[in-house]
Amino acid sequence: MEELRTTKDKERVIKSISGKIGGQRRTHTDRGSQASAKQVLSSCHIEEKRKEENRKEENRKEKSYDSQNSTEFAAIACPYEKIKNLWHEKLPTLNKVQAMTDKRENTLKRLWRKAFVEAKLKTEEEGLEWFAQFFQHISESKFLMGRTHTEGRAPFNCTFDYVIDPNNAVKIIEGNYHKNPSKSYVDGRGRLVVDGVVCM
Structure with a gap:
């Protein structure tokens, strides 16, 4: 309906x-x-x-992301600037991040929390290593790096805002934008590893 x-x-x-229709009352x-x-x-x-x-x-x-491992996680703030620097270091040919806006920080914090909870990370160093591997994984995709060409369409260049969205991050980790199928396994800590990236 x-x-x-x-x-x-x-x-x-x-x-x-x-x-009542049009201000007039119907008789029937x-x-x-x-x-x-x-x-x-x-x-x-x-x-x-x-x-x-x-x-x-x-x-x-x-x-739920706040409640899980709340004691340990509460002390680990998202290092926005360090992650931004990793983006520039690992993906120098992609668009630069000029400023960390409130919207970007909130989105990045969601991905940071998701990685900590679902990949069972414990320290800031582990979190930064996760992002370093994540960005490295992006660099291996011709599509995400804008190196594929379709007639009548401009090449796709992923942006910082695109990849830090948790929904898009899952697609990237699962290899949706990579030509070859992803190789995945579960490591000794029960974490899913896709193409060498410890993921969610």
Whole structure:
């Protein structure tokens, strides 16, 4: 059933239920139309409730990163500048990061936390090593490095903002942008290693 997208849509449905259209009251209301309008409102309410539940679930997942290993992890702040320097060191041909904005820091912190929790990292040194391997993995992809050419399209050059997004990072680690299939295994600490990169 079509979702109500605007307040005006809802108002029209409510008016049709009450028998008012265009400011004039109907003398006889079509019961079928009235029932249909009520169903639309009910569907709209269910959809809004589902979206709210999804938002709550995303917030719950985000908070779980803070709660896991909270005692050890709380003291390990994300070293934004060091990671930015690693980006420039490992990927000198890609776009430079001119400034660490609040949005970039928040996104990078999410990936930093995800790596610590899911790769079971313990120290800042291990976290930086994870990012060094991650950036090295990117450098081995012709597509991400802009070395592939498709007729009618400009080469794709990945950016810092693109790779630090946790969803994109997973795709990169799994080898979605590498020509050869990824070689993966689980090491002695129970961590997934893809093409030599300890990942999530």
